[in-house]
Amino acid sequence: MVEPRVYTRAEWRALPPTTTIRYLDRQPDHIVVHHTAGDNTTDYSLAAAFRHSRWIQDLHMANGWGDSGQQLTISRGGYVMEGRRYSLRAIYERQHVSGVQTANHNDHTIGIENEGIYVTATVPTALFNSLVTTCAWLCQTYGLDPYAAIVGHRDYVSTTVCPGDRLYARLPELRQRVAAVLAA
Numbered sequence: 001m002v003e004p005r006v007y008t009r010a011e012w013r014a015l016p017p018t019t020t021i022r023y024l025d026r027q028p029d030h031i032v033v034h035h036t037a038g039d040n041t042t043d044y045s046l047a048a049a050f051r052h053s054r055w056i057q058d059l060h061m062a063n064g065w066g067d068s069g070q071q072l073t074i075s076r077g078g079y080v081m082e083g084r085r086y087s088l089r090a091i092y093e094r095q096h097v098s099g100v101q102t103a104n105h106n107d108h109t110i111g112i113e114n115e116g117i118y119v120t121a122t123v124p125t126a127l128f129n130s131l132v133t134t135c136a137w138l139c140q141t142y143g144l145d146p147y148a149a150i151v152g153h154r155d156y157v158s159t160t161v162c163p164g165d166r167l168y169a170r171l172p173e174l175r176q177r178v179a180a181v182l183a184a
């Protein structure tokens with residue numbers, strides 16, 4: 001079983017949600033890749049990753065989403081963190097927490113927010129490597145085919161540039177690398 005080290009909400013000191021979390025007795029069938037559209041920081045530390053998770057939570061709560069919208073977050077330093085409450089538990093139980101990350105598709109998709117903005121910027125190697133491991137873990141857990149399951153936000157919502165042209169262009173490579181991990 002491939003599994004990334006996922007830092008919990010307690011570790012990054014999340015605020016409690018201000019909404020009821022919808023815990024669904026079903027599995028997600030797609031993995032949606034996002035970028036956070038925040039700064040492309042050169043601080044690759046764990047402390048910076050935790051700050052970023054708190055920043056996203058604040059932003060999403062200000063949007064009225066009651067908590068972080070995404071289920072998982074990956075920092076530019078490659079640290080993987082739990083997003084919305086119960087996301088980690090749901091993965092371990094092969095169920096799903098409905099997020100707020102892909103309009104009209106939240107009940108069947110699990111979202112990964114990747115720190116930074118990748119319209120023109122290069123995706124950091126540490127981030128991409130963690131994205132491979134995280135997607136492999138999710139595909140293995142839920143029995144998903146990476147070639148069918150891994151999509152970009154813009155594949156569902158045509159009005160967004162998310163996850164940016166540079167990260168979006170690497171989705172074929174992501175699917176191939178995840179498939180290679182699963183085959184190993």
Ligand SMILES: [Zn+2]
Pocket residue numbers: 033034035101153160162163
């Ligand atoms: Zn997005």
